[in-house]
Amino acid sequence: xxxxxxxxxxxxxxxxxxxxxxxxxxxxxxxxxxxxxxxxxxxxxxxxxxxxxxxxxxxxxxxxxxxxxxxxxxxxxxxxxxxxxxxxxxxxxxxxxxxxxxxxxxxxxxxxxxxxxxxxxxxxxxxxxxxxxxxxxxxxxxxxxxxxxxxxxxxxxxxxxxxxxxxxxxxxxxxxxxxxxxxxxxxxxxxxxxxxxxxxxxxxxxxxxxxxxxxxxxxxxxxxxxxxxxxxxxxxxxxxxxxxxxxxxxxxxxxxxxxxxx
Amino acid sequence: xxxxxxxxxxxxxxxxxxxxxxxxxxxxxxxxxxxxxxxxxxxxxxxxxxxxxxxxxxxxxxxxxxxxxxxxxxxxxxxxxxxxxxxxxxxxxxxxxxxxxxxxxxxxxxxxxxxxxxxxxxxxxxxxxxxxxxxxxxxxxxxxxxxxxxxxxxxxxxxxxxxxxxxxxxxxxxxxxxxxxxxxxxxxxxxxxxxxxxxxxxxxxxxxxxxxxxxxxxxxxxxxxxxxxxxxxxxxxxxxxxxxxxxxxxxxxxxxxxxxxx
Numbered sequence: 001x002x003x004x005x006x007x008x009x010x011x012x013x014x015x016x017x018x019x020x021x022x023x024x025x026x027x028x029x030x031x032x033x034x035x036x037x038x039x040x041x042x043x044x045x046x047x048x049x050x051x052x053x054x055x056x057x058x059x060x061x062x063x064x065x066x067x068x069x070x071x072x073x074x075x076x077x078x079x080x081x082x083x084x085x086x087x088x089x090x091x092x093x094x095x096x097x098x099x100x101x102x103x104x105x106x107x108x109x110x111x112x113x114x115x116x117x118x119x120x121x122x123x124x125x126x127x128x129x130x131x132x133x134x135x136x137x138x139x140x141x142x143x144x145x146x147x148x149x150x151x152x153x154x155x156x157x158x159x160x161x162x163x164x165x166x167x168x169x170x171x172x173x174x175x176x177x178x179x180x181x182x183x184x185x186x187x188x189x190x191x192x193x194x195x196x197x198x199x200x201x202x203x204x205x206x207x208x209x210x211x212x213x214x215x216x217x218x219x220x221x222x223x224x225x226x227x228x229x230x231x232x233x234x235x236x237x238x239x240x241x242x243x244x245x246x247x248x249x250x251x252x253x254x255x256x257x258x259x260x261x262x
Numbered sequence: 263x264x265x266x267x268x269x270x271x272x273x274x275x276x277x278x279x280x281x282x283x284x285x286x287x288x289x290x291x292x293x294x295x296x297x298x299x300x301x302x303x304x305x306x307x308x309x310x311x312x313x314x315x316x317x318x319x320x321x322x323x324x325x326x327x328x329x330x331x332x333x334x335x336x337x338x339x340x341x342x343x344x345x346x347x348x349x350x351x352x353x354x355x356x357x358x359x360x361x362x363x364x365x366x367x368x369x370x371x372x373x374x375x376x377x378x379x380x381x382x383x384x385x386x387x388x389x390x391x392x393x394x395x396x397x398x399x400x401x402x403x404x405x406x407x408x409x410x411x412x413x414x415x416x417x418x419x420x421x422x423x424x425x426x427x428x429x430x431x432x433x434x435x436x437x438x439x440x441x442x443x444x445x446x447x448x449x450x451x452x453x454x455x456x457x458x459x460x461x462x463x464x465x466x467x468x469x470x471x472x473x474x475x476x477x478x479x480x481x482x483x484x485x486x487x488x489x490x491x492x493x494x495x496x497x498x499x500x501x502x503x504x505x506x507x508x509x510x511x512x513x514x515x516x517x518x519x520x521x522x523x524x
Contacts, residue, residue, distance in 0.1 A: 009371055013279040016270060016373070017311070020279075049279070084373060086381025092512050095384075099515050109271055109473050111278070111346060112377035114387060119348025120369070122357075125376060126395070130424055131388045160418065162392055211371050250354050253361050 006110025009211025122250025268372025271473025384512025
């Protein structure tokens with residue numbers, strides 16, 4: 001049996017009692033941290049808190065050659081992941097591979113940035129449209145390519161008066177993208193569009209370290225967020241649509257938003 | 263200080279270690295269960311697991327006269343809620359009221375149906391559009407009024423090739439809406455539209471008891487879900503857009519979907 005156990009947003013205390021029960025029944029405990037990082041803890045602290053040995057798997061061992069999966073044919077195997085498992089397509093694919101091998105699967109849910117971010121921003125969850133990831137630019141021989149997808153998703157959502165949640169890229173070499181980096185990439189796409197710069201003066205909400213004691217939520221014009229130091233990762237960006245009065249109140253009170261947004 | 267502690271999806275073991283820490287530091291522990299119900303447990307079992315006395319608050323004590331909030335001026339007060347706190351607008355409003363009284367607030371995040379449902383269905387989270395709630399019909403002297411909002415949200419999302427998550431109403435008298443009841447309400451709106459019945463043969467995904475050991479996920483035509491017995495609450499309905507091959511594979515494998523969806 002393979003049990004996906006979500007361990008939450010930030011540190012080793014974000015696990016549930018159900019997650020600990022699954023670990024205590026497990027013959028082997030694996031973990032992967034490339035789809036989501038636990039910034040507030042270490043493997044040692046997790047092993048101590050969970051009272052188990054954890055084997056950390058590489059991206060290749062999850063996506064290309066998951067030979068460790070064979071243990072789950074006869075043993076209880078737990079895979080620890082940050083956030084709520086199965087939010088990542090990678091885990092759905094892994095669940096299908098397990099099923100191909102005749103392995104039953106179970107899920108222990110956990111806090112996810114998908115639900116935490118709207119609440120921290122004081123925005124109404126049902127007013128979010130499609131979400132997107134802002135990827136790092138990639139380089140060809142002659143130029144740097146910046147993805148226009150997140151920009152287009154924002155425009156489409158704004159046209160429907162919906163908020164947009166933007167996940168920021170995690171790269172093995174370049175690390176976790178920051179909110180200023182993300183804003184700068186949106187601005188670069190914006191500059192190349194014909195019709196003015198709607199994004200430049202649009203509002204943005206930056207969220208840093210959700211789930212930690214020093215979570216930071218700040219709402220301002222995107223151009224002002226581009227120069228704000230949000231500190232350590234993980235970062236997330238929201239581009240809101242028009243604000244309900246309660247949403248504006250919450251942003252002024254809890255996200256240091258300028259008074260004029262009300 | 264007021265700390266919102268999310269206690270997860272189903273039973274008393276869905277709380278995090280951080281949530282238990284907040285309870286152990288609290289002078290008073292309140293709870294409300296009208297925005298989200300914990301179907302797999304009781305107050306007695308929560309009190310025993312959390313080792314605390316819990317005072318359950320009514321809707322009125324949360325929304326109209328939250329006099330209990332004054333305790334948080336000088337004491338550590340915890341408010342327990344199902345799911346991830348602050349997803350409910352009610353809690354944002356309460357956080358603003360606390361702030362008006364000069365009370366600092368903190369949040370302990372937890373699993374939410376908002377992230378659990380897409381994963382259980384094997385659907386890609388970023389392909390969800392706006393969500394909606396299907397409310398029970400209300401009755402005037404001369405007729406029964408069925409809200410058209412969820413139907414319109416589905417149509418708008420389908421036009422953009424996006425999935426729709428539909429939360430089902432909880433009513434003090436009528437209880438928790440079931441998936442068949444929700445489908446029947448969508449069909450009633452559908453019948454009154456001029457241009458055929460696109461919804462009748464559309465796919466739906468019903469999810470019952472997310473977070474429990476007997477979670478049930480079933481994908482079929484909406485008209486077939488209308489006669490399927492999903493068992494005990496809570497129920498949730500998803501109307502998917504066109505399916506990515508991986509999504510279709512997951513639905514066939516884990517949600518008993520008909521083979522022709524591939």
